[in-house]
Structures are given as C-alpha cells and as structure tokens.
Amino acid sequence: MTEQLASMPEESTIGFTAPCRPRTSYHELIQAVPVSGSPIRWSLPNSQSGRNGLSSYSSSGASNSCPSNNSGNSSGTISVSAAIVDNGELTRIAHQMVNDGYIWHTVQAFDDASSAPAAFKHGGGVRGHALENWFLELDIDWVLQIDDEHGLRRLLRDKPVTTQELIDKWVRALTVIVASITETEYEFAFHRTPAVALFGKASITEMLNVVDVIVTALEAKKLQAVLDMFTCVCGTSHMIRPVMISREAQSIFKELGNSLEREGIRLSEIISNSTKEVRTLVEEDDSWAIEILRGRGEVHKNTRFIMDCIVSMTIARTSMHNSAPSNNSENLDGLIDIEYLEDLLLRKSWLLLDPSLRYLFLLNNSYFVAHVVSESSGSFIPDDPWDLTPKLTPECKKYMDSYLDFSWGHVLSCIPKSRSLGLIHRLVNTPSLAKFQSAFHETYQAQKFWKVPDPRLREALRRAIIERVITGYRNYLEEHPELEKHVGRQSSSPQVLEEMLGELYEG
Incomplete structure (x- = not known):
C-alpha cells in the first residue's frame, strides 16, 4: 500500500462543493488489485455459428491458463486460485479514502449538487459533477456514459479495453463503494444526516442499472461475466450493515442490502440458465467425431471448454463460502458436475469405430479432467520432475x-x-x-x-x-x-x- 494520502481540500465548482482530484490517484491503487482468481477466460458457445455448431472460444489471460491444442504446455492443466477478488486490499483502499477525507468531501459535494441547477437527473438518481468525479476516481466513468448495449459496444469499439477488463473494473468499484459508504456512515454518524446513505444509494443504483446492459451485450462471454458480478454482488450485500443512529439512513441501507440480494438471486438464475444452454449446445455439437479424428484422440476442445466452466464456478463457490455464505452460493453446487462431463465423453466416444482411438481419447480426456479437478480443489501435489510416473485415477x-x-x-x-x-x-x-x-x-x-x-x-x-x-x-x-x-x-x-x-x- 502506498503512503497515506493527504486530506482533500474543497473547491467551488458550478455552485457546489467538490473534492479536488487527489495527488496520487486512488484509481491507480484500485486498478492494481487483482480481480480474477482464475486466468481462464472462455466464451459461451454461440448457437448462431452454424447448425448445432459451437463458436470458437479460447482460454486466455495468464500464461499458465488452459493450453490450446498443442503440447507446448508441459502440464496440460489449469492453474487456479481460490478467490475472485482481494476484498481485503480493496477494503483497505476504501478505508484510506475515508481517512483522507476524500469520501466525506465527495458526499458533501453530492449533497450540494442534489439541489443545484447544474445537477441533472438520470435513471431516477441524481447525477452531477460529484458523482462523475467519484466514478472517474473509481475508474468506472464509463458506467455513466452508457444507457444500452449499443452504447457499450460503441465504448468497446472506441476505447482500447476488453469486456472482461470493464467487468473487472466494475467488480473492484462496487466493492470499494460499499466498503467506503459503510465506513463513512459510521465515521460521520454524529451528523445525523442521510447524506451518506443517499450518496451510496445513487452510486449503487447506477452500478446495478448497468448490469443488464453488460449481460445483454456480452453474448459469447456472458457466463464468466455473470459469475464475476454474482460473486461481487453477493459478497458486498453482506457488507451493508444496519445503521443505528439515523432511522432514515438505516432504512436506506436496508433497501440497498435488499437490492443487492435481489440482484444476486437474479444473477444466480442467469448462471443456471446459461449453464443449461452450455450443456444443450455442447450436446448438440455435431463436430464431436470430426474433431476427435482431427485431433487424433487428444483432449477435445469441448472438454477444455466445460472444464473452464466448472473451474470458474468452483472458484465462485469457494469465494462465496469464504466471504458470504448464502443460499445463492449453494445454488452453484448443482452446476458443478464432473460426472456429467465423464458421461458425455463416454457417450461421444462411441462415435468412433476404432476402439483403440476411442480408448486413447477417453484416456487423454479423463486424465485432463482428473488433473484439473485435483488442481482446482487444492489437493493437487506438484509432480516430481524426476518421477515420470503420472498420477492415474x-x-x-x-x-x-x-x-x-x-x-x-x-x-x-x-x-x-x-x-x-x-x-x-x-x-x-x-x-x-x-x-x-x-x-x-x-x-x-x-x-x-x-x-x-x-x-x-x-x-x-x-x-x-x-x-x-x-x-x-x-x-x-x-x-x-x-x-x-x-x-x-x-x-x-x-x-x-x-x-x-x-x-x-x-x-
């Protein structure tokens, strides 16, 4: 963590008080926090890519991600960790923003802007320079710039940024927003004003309003995006604590907690539906036999794809259990099904007339699945470089x-x-x-x-x-x-x- 930043002075901006941009940008600290515990980035099969065909998809990100169909990666496995986002580090950044006085000055500026002529309405929430500066510091100013999927597509086209990078920014920002307004409400509860709660409501409302735009526009990468947002929403909903000083603020915070919880339930349903869609498209993919023959029995692209899905959901479930156990996280358990994949591989192997190639295909794919499960479950023991005997189930x-x-x-x-x-x-x-x-x-x-x-x-x-x-x-x-x-x-x-x-x- 960098050195403590100085308190932010106030300045007059179009009729209301606004904080100056800090000497060292908070968004630089926020951007440095890793979001995804898994380097895996895969695409949902696209039903429009041909008759019952799967669109091209790949694993990218870290260099140790799931390898493509080559032998360059010596392990042939996926390297994963157990957390989606470092909540501790983001919470510390939020605490620093509160201690520096930046959050309180931003709240004051927002409160002044609510009745100022320069303020304007958007989506039922007040938006002024204070909210724009706040989102700019959180590195999510784009949230206030898009109203529909066309706006998001235009943003992706005009700026050198990927959809996953935007989602990572969204996850970081929501965590910082909830952590900072919760702490600020307690720090300044003696003011007996709902200003902090109203500021938090406006911020979180804007963040949740853009979820549908993201999900609708993503298409091929929807499932991974929803998993990331689902984990963040459920985790932050448990950070909203009841405020005992101001009854009005307490009511607003309760409303925010309910909004986050409802959004978590909705995202959970989207995850479930997306997983069913994945299964259907993989089942109906007519390239199985062709790809097995072309790959000469190696690990099939659909096997890698499904394992990417399973590992992503495993990471999300683990993160949920560690940070905020809930019924929503339990809903992921039914979607993590290795037995389904094993049965699918066995059924698809009968498309091959040559029993030798059939069993080599089953061996390659079963070994890959077992190795990935071992790594992602935390029970993986690195191979002894001097021992050439593989660990076979x-x-x-x-x-x-x-x-x-x-x-x-x-x-x-x-x-x-x-x-x-x-x-x-x-x-x-x-x-x-x-x-x-x-x-x-x-x-x-x-x-x-x-x-x-x-x-x-x-x-x-x-x-x-x-x-x-x-x-x-x-x-x-x-x-x-x-x-x-x-x-x-x-x-x-x-x-x-x-x-x-x-x-x-x-x-």
Missing part, C-alpha cells in the same frame, strides 16, 4: 489397459507364449517372427501421429508398450537364438523397435 488406468489391449495385444499374441522344443516348432519360428514384425509396424504406422498432449502420460504409454511388447519380443528372441540371423541390427531388432516407440503420440 482408477478410471484412467481402466482406459489405459483397454487401449493397450485393443492396440497392442494382438501384436504380442503373434509370438508363442511358452517355449517349445523340437523340429516342428523350429519350422514355425520364422513365420511367427514375420507375423509379429508385420503386426508391430502396421500398428505403429496407424498410430504414429495420434496425440497424447501430457508428456508424463505420453511417456507412461510408451513404457507400458515396451514392457508388454518389446520385453516379450526380446524374451522370445533369447529363447530362440537361431532367429538372430533374421533380426540382426535391421529394422526389426528390439532396440530399433523401442526407439521407434519414442516417436509415438507426438501428434
């Missing part, structure tokens, strides 16, 4: 075994399992060897460009094939030294085959 182990059986089981079966002596067996050794080599190369060529994006899982699969197939092959050759002249150092030697497996699953 029972479900992942089942899919890995099924993949190995369907893909490589028939290759090993070409070799007799037990040692047999005699002329008859020696006569069939060479055909068995040729059959094994043919089956190995055929499987290798078919799967050479299949993809396993997680390096640990990729290495585990290679080692499993070596242990099952190459080791069995090597033991067979040791039992039959007469076959050495048919293998030698050619492309069918165990060492060469093992080196070939090192090129699998790179995509």
Whole structure:
C-alpha cells in the first residue's frame, strides 16, 4: 500500500462543493488489485455459428491458463486460485479514502449538487459533477456514459479495453463503494444526516442499472461475466450493515442490502440458465467425431471448454463460502458436475469405430479432467520432475489397459507364449517372427501421429508398450537364438523397435 494520502481540500465548482482530484490517484491503487482468481477466460458457445455448431472460444489471460491444442504446455492443466477478488486490499483502499477525507468531501459535494441547477437527473438518481468525479476516481466513468448495449459496444469499439477488463473494473468499484459508504456512515454518524446513505444509494443504483446492459451485450462471454458480478454482488450485500443512529439512513441501507440480494438471486438464475444452454449446445455439437479424428484422440476442445466452466464456478463457490455464505452460493453446487462431463465423453466416444482411438481419447480426456479437478480443489501435489510416473485415477488406468489391449495385444499374441522344443516348432519360428514384425509396424504406422498432449502420460504409454511388447519380443528372441540371423541390427531388432516407440503420440 502506498503512503497515506493527504486530506482533500474543497473547491467551488458550478455552485457546489467538490473534492479536488487527489495527488496520487486512488484509481491507480484500485486498478492494481487483482480481480480474477482464475486466468481462464472462455466464451459461451454461440448457437448462431452454424447448425448445432459451437463458436470458437479460447482460454486466455495468464500464461499458465488452459493450453490450446498443442503440447507446448508441459502440464496440460489449469492453474487456479481460490478467490475472485482481494476484498481485503480493496477494503483497505476504501478505508484510506475515508481517512483522507476524500469520501466525506465527495458526499458533501453530492449533497450540494442534489439541489443545484447544474445537477441533472438520470435513471431516477441524481447525477452531477460529484458523482462523475467519484466514478472517474473509481475508474468506472464509463458506467455513466452508457444507457444500452449499443452504447457499450460503441465504448468497446472506441476505447482500447476488453469486456472482461470493464467487468473487472466494475467488480473492484462496487466493492470499494460499499466498503467506503459503510465506513463513512459510521465515521460521520454524529451528523445525523442521510447524506451518506443517499450518496451510496445513487452510486449503487447506477452500478446495478448497468448490469443488464453488460449481460445483454456480452453474448459469447456472458457466463464468466455473470459469475464475476454474482460473486461481487453477493459478497458486498453482506457488507451493508444496519445503521443505528439515523432511522432514515438505516432504512436506506436496508433497501440497498435488499437490492443487492435481489440482484444476486437474479444473477444466480442467469448462471443456471446459461449453464443449461452450455450443456444443450455442447450436446448438440455435431463436430464431436470430426474433431476427435482431427485431433487424433487428444483432449477435445469441448472438454477444455466445460472444464473452464466448472473451474470458474468452483472458484465462485469457494469465494462465496469464504466471504458470504448464502443460499445463492449453494445454488452453484448443482452446476458443478464432473460426472456429467465423464458421461458425455463416454457417450461421444462411441462415435468412433476404432476402439483403440476411442480408448486413447477417453484416456487423454479423463486424465485432463482428473488433473484439473485435483488442481482446482487444492489437493493437487506438484509432480516430481524426476518421477515420470503420472498420477492415474482408477478410471484412467481402466482406459489405459483397454487401449493397450485393443492396440497392442494382438501384436504380442503373434509370438508363442511358452517355449517349445523340437523340429516342428523350429519350422514355425520364422513365420511367427514375420507375423509379429508385420503386426508391430502396421500398428505403429496407424498410430504414429495420434496425440497424447501430457508428456508424463505420453511417456507412461510408451513404457507400458515396451514392457508388454518389446520385453516379450526380446524374451522370445533369447529363447530362440537361431532367429538372430533374421533380426540382426535391421529394422526389426528390439532396440530399433523401442526407439521407434519414442516417436509415438507426438501428434
């Protein structure tokens, strides 16, 4: 936190008292507070992007966000934290604004402006220079500049700012507004005036009035935006405390608390409806089979998208439980459904005719889901860089075994399992060897460009094939030294085959 700012002097501005802009802008302190606990920023599928198709969406923000469809990210996971906004830091900034006298001077200016000719009406609340200066300091002057979604779109077009940046500013500002007016009401309660409460009502009313504009205009990014605003609204509603000195102020504060609570309920309903929309569009997306084949079995874009949704809601729920437990936060629990995703993946996997690719697809996606859940739940233990063994859930182990059986089981079966002596067996050794080599190369060529994006899982699969197939092959050759002249150092030697497996699953 920067050094304490000096109290703000007053100056006359068009007939009413207004605070000067502070020497060090508060909005610089406010802007520095991180808002989103998750670096994930995803877009809601757009039903207008083709027949039952999903629009393009991506995870952006921090560099450790959910990776795109490449193997550049070594973990293939999402890194998250447990808080949406640092309420403590924003509350400290609000406390500083109160101690500096800035809030009280702003309230006085607003009170003077309420009856001044220069003031003008907007949306049922008084707007004058005081409110404009206040919102400018909070870095949300744009809230007073837009009346509908067209105004928001125009703002986004004319200014170098993203919708998520505007939402982050809105979240910070609402937290500071509620914290500052609550503390100011107690600090100056001896004045026995509802000025602070009226100022808070005008500010919060403007903030809530713009919610519908944001939600309507966002379209593709609606769910993430609503989650952020929902968490902030529910958290700030519990910051509104009853005022015991002024009955009128107490009534206004109670009204504000009720308004925030109603807005939280409404946003919760929007979240629920948006989640149902996501499920419907993902279910009806006709690109599943095409994308699985194109991605050669790797983590599907819809899997990443749904996990982004789930992690975002998990973060929102955690933040709600930590700051302001309520029935609204409990409503999020029913939307966080890993079992639904697992069932969806299993159903969509049957679109593939090749069982080997089907089980590789299930393995990749189940491993990704399990790893993300582990990280977001706080139970994640970082991988030992020297331990190449991935942490597999029972479900992942089942899919890995099924993949190995369907893909490589028939290759090993070409070799007799037990040692047999005699002329008859020696006569069939060479055909068995040729059959094994043919089956190995055929499987290798078919799967050479299949993809396993997680390096640990990729290495585990290679080692499993070596242990099952190459080791069995090597033991067979040791039992039959007469076959050495048919293998030698050619492309069918165990060492060469093992080196070939090192090129699998790179995509």
